[in-house]
Each structure stands twice: as structure tokens, then as C-alpha cells.
Amino acid sequence: MTENKDFRRVSKKDLWKTYIYSQAFVSGFNYSKQEAPGFVFSMMPVIEKVYEKEPEKIEAYRRHTELFLTEARLSHFVIGMTAAMEERNAIDQDIDPVSINAIKAALMGPLAGIGDSLYHGTLRPIMAGLAVSLVIGSNYTSMVGPLLFVIVMAVVGQLLRYFGIFKGYEKGVEFVAKVQSSGLLQKMTRYAGIAAYVVIGGFVYKFVTINIPWTYKAGETMVSIQTVLNGMVPGLLPLLYTLLMLYFMDKKKMSPVTLMLITMVVGVIGCALGILA
Structure with missing residues (x-):
């Protein structure tokens, strides 16, 4: 047994x-x-x-x-x-x-x-x-x-x-x-x-791109706002936008799909108005 x-x-x-x-x-x-x-x-x-x-x-x-x-x-x-x-x-x-x-x-x-x-x-x-x-x-x-x-x-x-x-x-x-x-x-x-x-x-800087095409003249030099921002903090705008999306999802309980659609609309309108490039 x-x-x-x-x-x-x-x-x-x-x-x-x-x-x-x-x-x-x-x-x-x-x-x-x-x-x-x-x-x-x-x-x-x-x-x-x-x-x-x-x-x-x-x-x-x-x-x-x-x-x-x-x-x-x-x-x-x-x-x-x-x-x-x-x-x-x-x-x-x-x-x-x-x-x-x-x-x-x-x-x-x-x-x-x-x-x-x-x-x-x-x-x-x-x-x-x-x-x-x-x-x-x-x-x-x-x-x-x-x-x-x-x-x-x-x-x-x-x-x-x-x-x-x-x-x-x-x-x-x-x-x-x-x-x-x-x-x-x-x-x-x-x-x-x-x-x-x-x-x-770390991937935010690589995959999120926001460019502002505005420039201003300082004396004889044309200064790009985007270049100034990158000189201060590289990828500052992508970081801020990502944090904004996180805020909407976490605090406002917004759907990621809704935020993606809003991002598309903002990108299209921004490019059409010359605000974004």
C-alpha cells in the first residue's frame, strides 16, 4: 500500500x-x-x-x-x-x-x-x-x-x-x-x-514633440522662442503637456481616448493658425 x-x-x-x-x-x-x-x-x-x-x-x-x-x-x-x-x-x-x-x-x-x-x-x-x-x-x-x-x-x-x-x-x-x-x-x-x-x-522627450515657430528680434539677431525654451530645459513643452494629460486623467478622470482626440484637434488647429509647427 x-x-x-x-x-x-x-x-x-x-x-x-x-x-x-x-x-x-x-x-x-x-x-x-x-x-x-x-x-x-x-x-x-x-x-x-x-x-x-x-x-x-x-x-x-x-x-x-x-x-x-x-x-x-x-x-x-x-x-x-x-x-x-x-x-x-x-x-x-x-x-x-x-x-x-x-x-x-x-x-x-x-x-x-x-x-x-x-x-x-x-x-x-x-x-x-x-x-x-x-x-x-x-x-x-x-x-x-x-x-x-x-x-x-x-x-x-x-x-x-x-x-x-x-x-x-x-x-x-x-x-x-x-x-x-x-x-x-x-x-x-x-x-x-x-x-x-x-x-x-525618459521617453517623453523622445516621442512627444511640440514646436513653437515664433521668433523675435533682439538687436540684429533673430531669436527663436523654441530655441530659448530648449536652452532652459530641453523638452520642457512635451513634459508640461504630458503632465497636463496626467492631471486630466488622474484628477479629472478624463478618458485617454478623449485626451487623444483633444490632442489631435489642438495639433491641427495650432498648425493651421501658425501657433505650432
């Missing part, structure tokens, strides 16, 4: 299978169960390994057809932890099956917030801005920027999947509890946000 239990334990090979299956995690996405089909598919190697009887397998599969939605890459932490819980439920029988879905549901929100802010809200805009700047710097002839963007995003995504499944299984629920209690997640989110603001702020 002990040998049978040991044979049914999840091995590294099973976790590798789970990792491979999880590559199709979002392929079954739908608006009724969200990521649940992908979660069920990812759990197949584990469920088939730890459960012996067909009714037990069916019950486990049905358990994971419940709605599930979080950031796709960090969802693999949940997959790893769920693998550990299903193993304990099947072999040690010291865990309530109801608690498996309860823990999954409890982790959806926090992991979605962390993943969206760090992966989509920080890493993606930083890499996208860097890629665009490389393309512009090469006069639109180099593919280094797009390739760098794709490679970095893919590598980071795969690392999150790998560590999510293996460490999630190894540490179980204790892992997330410890990280949250230590305040590490909050610190990571805060510092990553600061880094994103710094990088994106």
Missing part, C-alpha cells in the same frame, strides 16, 4: 508534463468559465497520476471547471499549488476538496493585480518603449527592437510559468502566505512602478 502511494506521488517528470500542458492555458478561454478549460487541461498529468479510480478523477476534473481568472503567467503558481493539494487530497486525504477551489478563488485577485502591474503595466511598456526607440534610432531599418521585445517578454513569461509550477508545488500555499506576510510583493510592485515611471518619463 505504501509503495502504491509513493508511485502516485507527483514527480518532476509530472511537473514537466504539467508545464508543457500549461502552454495551452489560454487556448480554451471563454466568457462563461474564463481560464477554467486551460486550468483543467494543465492539471491532466497530475489528476491522472494521483487518482486511481475514475469517479475520483471525474470529480477532480469537475472541480476545476469552476470559473477561474487571473493573470495568465502568474496563474501557474496556482497550478503548482493545486497540484500539491490534489496530491494530498488523493493520497494523504488530509485536505478538504472544497478548500482547493476556495484557495484558488482567494488567489485570483492578488495574483491578477501583481501580474497586471508588474508584467503588463511595467515590463511590457518598458520593453515596448525601448523597442520603438531602437527602431526609430535605426531609421526604421533594424529588427533588433522588435526581436528584443519578443524575446524578453517570452523568456520572462516562460520563467514565470516554470517557477510558478515547480515552486508552487514545492512550497504550496505556504509560499504565497510567506511572501505576502513579508511585504515583498508590495515592495516589488512599488519599486517596479517607480522604475516604469522613470523609463516612461
Whole structure:
């Protein structure tokens, strides 16, 4: 009986299978169960390994057809932890099956917030801005920027999947509890946000252009207002305009789409009147 239990334990090979299956995690996405089909598919190697009887397998599969939605890459932490819980439920029988879905549901929100802010809200805009700047710097002839963007995003995504499944299984629920209690997640989110603001702020001068064509005569010299402003603070007008847009979005709750339309109208009218160039 002990040998049978040991044979049914999840091995590294099973976790590798789970990792491979999880590559199709979002392929079954739908608006009724969200990521649940992908979660069920990812759990197949584990469920088939730890459960012996067909009714037990069916019950486990049905358990994971419940709605599930979080950031796709960090969802693999949940997959790893769920693998550990299903193993304990099947072999040690010291865990309530109801608690498996309860823990999954409890982790959806926090992991979605962390993943969206760090992966989509920080890493993606930083890499996208860097890629665009490389393309512009090469006069639109180099593919280094797009390739760098794709490679970095893919590598980071795969690392999150790998560590999510293996460490999630190894540490179980204790892992997330410890990280949250230590305040590490909050610190990571805060510092990553600061880094994103710094990088994106640096791109303002590169991608936002405002030129004032006005000039005035000082003695025998024609002085350009734009040249004077650039001599004082390079990119002063783009910076001020960007801060103005941020103010409208943050304080006045205006839609970014509305602000983009206003910017287009201001640019067209300004050029037509000779205020902008």
C-alpha cells in the first residue's frame, strides 16, 4: 500500500508534463468559465497520476471547471499549488476538496493585480518603449527592437510559468502566505512602478514633440522662442503637456481616448493658425 502511494506521488517528470500542458492555458478561454478549460487541461498529468479510480478523477476534473481568472503567467503558481493539494487530497486525504477551489478563488485577485502591474503595466511598456526607440534610432531599418521585445517578454513569461509550477508545488500555499506576510510583493510592485515611471518619463522627450515657430528680434539677431525654451530645459513643452494629460486623467478622470482626440484637434488647429509647427 505504501509503495502504491509513493508511485502516485507527483514527480518532476509530472511537473514537466504539467508545464508543457500549461502552454495551452489560454487556448480554451471563454466568457462563461474564463481560464477554467486551460486550468483543467494543465492539471491532466497530475489528476491522472494521483487518482486511481475514475469517479475520483471525474470529480477532480469537475472541480476545476469552476470559473477561474487571473493573470495568465502568474496563474501557474496556482497550478503548482493545486497540484500539491490534489496530491494530498488523493493520497494523504488530509485536505478538504472544497478548500482547493476556495484557495484558488482567494488567489485570483492578488495574483491578477501583481501580474497586471508588474508584467503588463511595467515590463511590457518598458520593453515596448525601448523597442520603438531602437527602431526609430535605426531609421526604421533594424529588427533588433522588435526581436528584443519578443524575446524578453517570452523568456520572462516562460520563467514565470516554470517557477510558478515547480515552486508552487514545492512550497504550496505556504509560499504565497510567506511572501505576502513579508511585504515583498508590495515592495516589488512599488519599486517596479517607480522604475516604469522613470523609463516612461525618459521617453517623453523622445516621442512627444511640440514646436513653437515664433521668433523675435533682439538687436540684429533673430531669436527663436523654441530655441530659448530648449536652452532652459530641453523638452520642457512635451513634459508640461504630458503632465497636463496626467492631471486630466488622474484628477479629472478624463478618458485617454478623449485626451487623444483633444490632442489631435489642438495639433491641427495650432498648425493651421501658425501657433505650432
